[in-house]
Amino acid sequence: MDPIILFFVLGLGSGLLRSELRLPSAVYDFLSILLLLAIGLKGGIELAKQPFADLLPQMSAVLALGFLLPLVAYPVLRRVGRFKRADSASIAAHYGSVSVGTYAVAVAYLVNRQIYFEEHMPLLLVLLEIPAILVGIVLARGLSRQTKWGVVAHEVFLGKGIVLLMGGLLIGWIAGPAGTEAISPLFFDLFKGVLALFLLEMGILTAGQIGSLRRYGLFLLGFGMGMPVFSAVVGTALALLLGLSVGGTTMLAILAASASYIAVPAAMRISVPEANPTLSLAAALGVTFPFNVLLGIPLYHAMAVQAQAFWGG
Amino acid sequence: MDPIILFFVLGLGSGLLRSELRLPSAVYDFLSILLLLAIGLKGGIELAKQPFADLLPQMSAVLALGFLLPLVAYPVLRRVGRFKRADSASIAAHYGSVSVGTYAVAVAYLVNRQIYFEEHMPLLLVLLEIPAILVGIVLARGLSRQTKWGVVAHEVFLGKGIVLLMGGLLIGWIAGPAGTEAISPLFFDLFKGVLALFLLEMGILTAGQIGSLRRYGLFLLGFGMGMPVFSAVVGTALALLLGLSVGGTTMLAILAASASYIAVPAAMRISVPEANPTLSLAAALGVTFPFNVLLGIPLYHAMAVQAQAFWGG
Amino acid sequence: MDPIILFFVLGLGSGLLRSELRLPSAVYDFLSILLLLAIGLKGGIELAKQPFADLLPQMSAVLALGFLLPLVAYPVLRRVGRFKRADSASIAAHYGSVSVGTYAVAVAYLVNRQIYFEEHMPLLLVLLEIPAILVGIVLARGLSRQTKWGVVAHEVFLGKGIVLLMGGLLIGWIAGPAGTEAISPLFFDLFKGVLALFLLEMGILTAGQIGSLRRYGLFLLGFGMGMPVFSAVVGTALALLLGLSVGGTTMLAILAASASYIAVPAAMRISVPEANPTLSLAAALGVTFPFNVLLGIPLYHAMAVQAQAFWGG
Amino acid sequence: MVIHSRKLLTIITEAALEGTLIRDVERLGAQGYTITDARGKGRQGVRNAGWEASSNIRMEILCDADTATAIADHLRQHYYEDYAMTLFLVEVGVWRPEKF
Amino acid sequence: MVIHSRKLLTIITEAALEGTLIRDVERLGAQGYTITDARGKGRQGVRNAGWEASSNIRMEILCDADTATAIADHLRQHYYEDYAMTLFLVEVGVWRPEKF
Amino acid sequence: MVIHSRKLLTIITEAALEGTLIRDVERLGAQGYTITDARGKGRQGVRNAGWEASSNIRMEILCDADTATAIADHLRQHYYEDYAMTLFLVEVGVWRPEKF
Numbered sequence A, B, C: 001m002d003p004i005i006l007f008f009v010l011g012l013g014s015g016l017l018r019s020e021l022r023l024p025s026a027v028y029d030f031l032s033i034l035l036l037l038a039i040g041l042k043g044g045i046e047l048a049k050q051p052f053a054d055l056l057p058q059m060s061a062v063l064a065l066g067f068l069l070p071l072v073a074y075p076v077l078r079r080v081g082r083f084k085r086a087d088s089a090s091i092a093a094h095y096g097s098v099s100v101g102t103y104a105v106a107v108a109y110l111v112n113r114q115i116y117f118e119e120h121m122p123l124l125l126v127l128l129e130i131p132a133i134l135v136g137i138v139l140a141r142g143l144s145r146q147t148k149w150g151v152v153a154h155e156v157f158l159g160k161g162i163v164l165l166m167g168g169l170l171i172g173w174i175a176g177p178a179g180t181e182a183i184s185p186l187f188f189d190l191f192k193g194v195l196a197l198f199l200l201e202m203g204i205l206t207a208g209q210i211g212s213l214r215r216y217g218l219f220l221l222g223f224g225m226g227m228p229v230f231s232a233v234v235g236t237a238l239a240l241l242l243g244l245s246v247g248g249t250t251m252l253a254i255l256a257a258s259a260s261y262i263a264v265p266a267a268m269r270i271s272v273p274e275a276n277p278t279l280s281l282a283a284a285l286g287v288t289f290p291f292n293v294l295l296g297i298p299l300y301h302a303m304a305v306q307a308q309a310f311w312g313g
Numbered sequence D, E, F: 001m002v003i004h005s006r007k008l009l010t011i012i013t014e015a016a017l018e019g020t021l022i023r024d025v026e027r028l029g030a031q032g033y034t035i036t037d038a039r040g041k042g043r044q045g046v047r048n049a050g051w052e053a054s055s056n057i058r059m060e061i062l063c064d065a066d067t068a069t070a071i072a073d074h075l076r077q078h079y080y081e082d083y084a085m086t087l088f089l090v091e092v093g094v095w096r097p098e099k100f
């Protein structure tokens, strides 16, 4: 088993056993900054190698995906889950967006198995982060005049995660492979080690969600595993349409399947404050993150292999 | 001279000169986490290479050592040092347990000189951390019903240090040498650099103990150097019995000789609160740590060489 | 363009757009500590390779430079800038001293272009940090008896920056190239990556100075760019006299041109508290740092090439 | 020197609100503020500082009684319902009353 | 809105006690608490936050007078002798008294 | 147990002053102090903790009225003009008055 997954399990275990183990928040921030920049840089370096125009179809498709997924999730949450409007909208936004941590684990998974994937994925990652937030706000409020779209845009586009991902992307793009060589020991050689520590803390945070999960019951548990599988199917189908490789298909599936626990919570807190943040975190962090990391990635990979074998070109 | 020792001296010097130099506590935590995981991983990877059953004799012997040492230290502290019962018990527990920082310096020392040692030492390190704590509590309280052994066990087995060491050990064991290759740039390549920074802070902390040392007088100074030498002799003898290599003998000596300044203080503070923590820290951190790092390690190594030459097989 | 400069631009941009991106202060401290130690170590390792006596002329010349520059800056600030005595003295001290961040960028610049420079520069860096502080205090107070020179000396020589630079220098000197090999993955391989993150935060800090800059007007802007160019010319001339290489000349120019934003602010705050720290920081950090990093370094390099072609030996 | 009476309003709330809160209290007349990072527990459960979404800040504002009331009213109307937030007021003495 | 009077009990003590303390004060009736990291000096010497064994926490509990007294009594009996610990009580005003 | 009245003097000032301040308040009779890191805004503009030169500390001193006055007077004379500094005084109750 990949040791980074074991780090996640270690964190989860020590969290459940109420060990006092925790990373200081400055360290957690440091690790996230390194991961976000590394992922951005990697994507930018690859963008430097290919004509940008070729990517426009993929980019539009992914934006559409980001609008679609929360629109599917919302009625399920509202009708079946019987959540309040604001809560349904907020949870839907979390699932329409993406989790950078999950993406990083998927990268490690594919690299480990030497499976090629389209390296501009970080660009799609950034694009997929944003639409669901806007959809979530509109679902909660309607197209109300009251919504301060300036504030929302600021929160969305200038949030830490997007700035680091986009910044890394641009730097990698401008500097190219040769230019970034000197910084690769920090950002690329240490990547998996940094990811391991990050997952240790993610395990601890996940363990902290079990309590709220118990309170909010079975529906969240089901939704937290059913929704990603559904999204992965949609992502896989889209990847086939776009003609991605097996690795790229797996990646698009995991992007669709993952649920945000950083950018979206922050944006929802400011824009839809009446939504209860405990609900969406319990689902995204307490169920979907571990599900994707432990079971989802191999599952979506198998799905991609099958799908490509049947319909792929 | 090994530069990591110079980092310790730099910290010590700037502490004594009252420079404002300090590592932020989040950074100190980060460095400790890296060291503990690295040591655990290293040990686990080696465990993966050999049959576990072969280690049982060594493991039992080390557990016995952990029970023995505090029982020797206690009467000395009580009678000669004239410390109160709780204080004697607490100091004895510190000296029966181990210091991970000292262990790491010893690893660097042996690796530097390319001296082989049994690589499963981290397992023995973990085992040696624990018994002395239990002995210390019993020495302080007797086998009283009042002691909340559940709380004690939680504090001991789920303390940060043990979780990281044991976790690293298990991860290394399960993932093996091939699996951990991708995380080795962070945990293994940076090891000595991280250790250097860690020792810088240890130097500063040691300097901070000189004040209390002055207050509590000569006995602590003598005990802080005499006890480790005695323990090292016991450790060396045990290593001969167990048939360890010269490097392994040095290691067992240093494990025995080192005094805990992380796990045991935390456990004693909760379980034997009436013991004055200043006393044990002044001895373990102000005397024994620098003594072992600067003089002890080469001394115990020389001792191991001699002992192996005379009695070794 | 060198990616580390792009990191600075990213920080500057996200600061100006009021993104919430910030490095936690513990992380900023960690990065500075790594940079200071790495620069010191590098210099020390080189010192180990050459007879110390040969450096005495350069060392004296640099000390003289450190006394001269603030004496030139002071009357300009007082007469032309119409600043109060204390403010003029304090700003002059900032510009007479050096910026380690700027030095690090210059190192990256020259190494990138494979331009040789005298590697003992960190020694000159340390020497140049100090005299300007003393000059600044005397300019503000006269040779008053009231000045607590003991406190000043403590602040200057035992400040974090000097201790780490000097400590690194001594460790590198004693341990030499072979001894420091084991710690080079942390201190040297990661150097540029660490510098990139450091510059990201510097960009954010610089953006934070724009407000005060606007308040204090045009003179500071002009001084913040004119003074470094003047100092660079003096530094270049001195380098020619001392017979330095093209790279060494560039380095001495950049040392002279850079303005302190760590050691001097701290010392001035304690020794000349009536000086307004906002003024000197706005100039040193808001103008001179970005000017040097973005334009100054290539400019001084071109100047060094020309100067060496005309007058160099 | 003589001591003057002022109010110290302490606000414990979600870290995510820091920026918004600063804008609001300055608009309502606060001449300054002090913030420390905190963790805690209340109606909204445990908030223990591991990461942004679950950490608190503790903001103190020294001001006169009217400003304190104005700020408290505003906060209760706009944030109290939806955010983790605790407010309390203490009577304090200051030496330079013109500052607050 | 009318302001109600409550007590703010502040406890400055060793970081190692955090878990135990939380359990105790909740059992004794505290509806919430706020904790910040601190360093300091007192009877037990300097405790300056470099590492766990020597760092402090500062815990605040808003509650009624009885709860404050109960907690203070408990702490003095169980911890005051053996741990670095300082307690003090302030009279504060709150707007939502039902919370505390 | 009976509660005694003491003063809590809070000083919010530049982090660079920490060492000097500790020396001064101990000389003026403080038996102890507690410090937390802080950020804030006042006369001297925003001080938001990103790095040393612009971060604050918040120091609390429990003492009797005379010591509090002595410290406050000293600080106002020596630092108030040139440094970012805010002082305030609160009436508090303590259980072990001999400590302060």
Ligand SMILES: Nc1ncnc2c1ncn2[C@@H]1O[C@H](COP(=O)(O)O)[C@@H](O)[C@H]1O
Residues within 6 Å of the ligand: D012, D013, D038, D039, D040, D041, D042, D043, D044, D045, D046, D047, D056, D083, D084, D085, D086, E030, E031, E032, E033, E034, E035, E060, E061, E062, E063, E099, E100
């Ligand atoms: N009774 C209390 N005493 C002290 N702090 C409290 C109390 N109740 C709540 N808090 C703090 O205020 C924050 C928000 O409170 P709440 O809105 O009740 O969740 C909590 O996370 C605590 O830090």
Ligand SMILES: Nc1ncnc2c1ncn2[C@@H]1O[C@H](COP(=O)(O)O)[C@@H](O)[C@H]1O
Residues within 6 Å of the ligand: E012, E013, E038, E039, E040, E041, E042, E043, E044, E045, E046, E047, E056, E083, E084, E085, E086, F030, F031, F032, F033, F034, F035, F060, F061, F062, F063, F099, F100
């Ligand atoms: N007079 C005081 N004023 C403010 N804080 C104090 C005072 N005395 C003690 N403390 C704080 O309480 C902690 C424990 O106090 P002690 O039990 O006296 O060692 C110290 O580390 C300080 O942080």
Ligand SMILES: Nc1ncnc2c1ncn2[C@@H]1O[C@H](COP(=O)(O)O)[C@@H](O)[C@H]1O
Residues within 6 Å of the ligand: D030, D031, D032, D033, D034, D035, D060, D061, D062, D063, D099, D100, F012, F013, F038, F039, F040, F041, F042, F043, F044, F045, F046, F047, F056, F083, F084, F085, F086
């Ligand atoms: N009205 C206020 N309320 C709370 N804290 C303040 C206030 N004014 C100033 N401060 C704090 O005291 C520090 C120094 O204040 P000043 O000397 O006014 O710049 C500021 O950085 C704030 O942290």
Ligand code: NA
Residues within 6 Å of the ligand: A069, A094, A095, A096, A097, A098, A231, A255, A256, A257, A258, A259, A260
């Ligand atoms: Na998704």
Ligand code: NA
Residues within 6 Å of the ligand: B069, B094, B095, B096, B097, B098, B231, B255, B256, B257, B258, B259, B260
């Ligand atoms: Na031992």
Ligand code: NA
Residues within 6 Å of the ligand: C069, C094, C095, C096, C097, C098, C231, C255, C256, C257, C258, C259, C260
């Ligand atoms: Na200069």
